[in-house]
Amino acid sequence: MPGDPAQALALQITRQTGAQLTPEMLDSIRTLYGDPNTNLLEQYVSYLGSIVTGDFGIAVSRYPTPVLDLILAALPWTLFLVGVSTIVAWVVGTGLGIIVGYRPGGKLDNWLTPISQFFSSMPSFWVALVCLWIFALTLGLFPSSGGYDPSVPFEITNFWFLVSVLQYGALPILTSIFVGFAGWLFAMRNMMVTTVSEDYVTLARAEGLSNRRVTFRYAARNAMLPNVTGLATSIGAILGGVVLTEIVYTYPGMGYLLFNAITTKDYPLMQAIFLMIVLAVLIANFIADSLYVLLDPRTRES
Structure with a gap:
């Protein structure tokens, strides 16, 4: 550069x-x-x-503000956006994947699978632009940009400030959910189709166990292991999508901060943000490995 x-x-x-x-x-x-x-x-x-020592230097774009101060100001917004959207997308996608994967070829499978394939192939910025046009500019249901109402005092203890944060963050969160849930649904559905054909699932059915118990106690527990580890390995892609989403909505998070750093050639700020992304991926992988051990007893035995 x-x-x-x-x-x-x-x-x-x-x-x-x-x-x-x-x-x-x-x-x-x-x-x-x-x-x-x-x-x-x-x-x-x-x-x-x-x-x-936490000294990332002075930001070129916001001189003489230290880089660390800018990151600490933007990080909570991105954590809120990534945390809520990722958890909701993973839970919804995995849950629907379990349901449609247990009975492949059913009406729900024939309806949801093409939709998940469509959304999983859509770039996040395109979905963000479409959602912005429909829900903000056409219907006026959500604000089109920003992270909160500037007329409300910036106080975390202020109830109306929190309401404003939810109102302004709803559309970026919905965009990230639309982009994310489809991939989890499609992946979980394919794993369930493979798992329900295993001998231990057939044996559980033959013993007269209820479909609910067979689905969630036996099949889903093993089928979701790749989704758990995939959650960590996809953190990099999730953050990349959030960067574009924040740019479209002018959301005051790390993505929009990175965009400003690139346009102003703010190298110290760019280096610090990239370091934060790397640390986030490493921490997520560690958490995923720990959860894998808890979910799969075979890993503890080995």
Whole structure:
């Protein structure tokens, strides 16, 4: 990505103050983001040391605000959006996949499976644009942009502020659910079709156990294991979709912050956001592996 962060920051300072920076001032800015007189290895070690202490540098796009302050301000919005939409999409998709997969070829299967295939193939930004046009611009059911009503005081203890957050977040959450649930439904349906043909499921049916118990106690418990691990491995794709969704709705989360960082060549902010995404994927994989052990006794025995 071409560009000079020092030049970008100098331009930002000029816009704010109207002052023209001298070459000496420009050199001082470059030193602020890394001593140019040291080699790359020393600069990298210094950068890692700063990360450990939580010092990600100064944001070029919001000078002189520290990068960490911007991330802490945007992170709760993305956690809310990703957390609610992912959990709802996973639960709805997995639950419907269990139902249609237990009786493949039925009316519900013939109706839901094509729908899930359609939605799972749609890019998140396209779904976001369609939802924006229908529910916000045409029907006026939801706000078209932002994270809360600016006329309401920004106080977490304010009831009307929380109502505003839910109102403004409803459409981005619905968009993420539309994009996400279909993939979980289709994957769970295919796993259930394979699992219900196993010998232990046939034996459970022969013993006279109820369909409900056979479905959820035996078949679904084993069939959902790939969906559990898939939830972690898909975190990267989920975050990528959320980035585009936040851009479409101008939602004040990490995705929209990353978009602003890219357009302003804010390298310190971009590096910090990418680091957060990597950490989120690693943590999600660890949680998924732990859940896999709890759900599948065979892994504990081995």
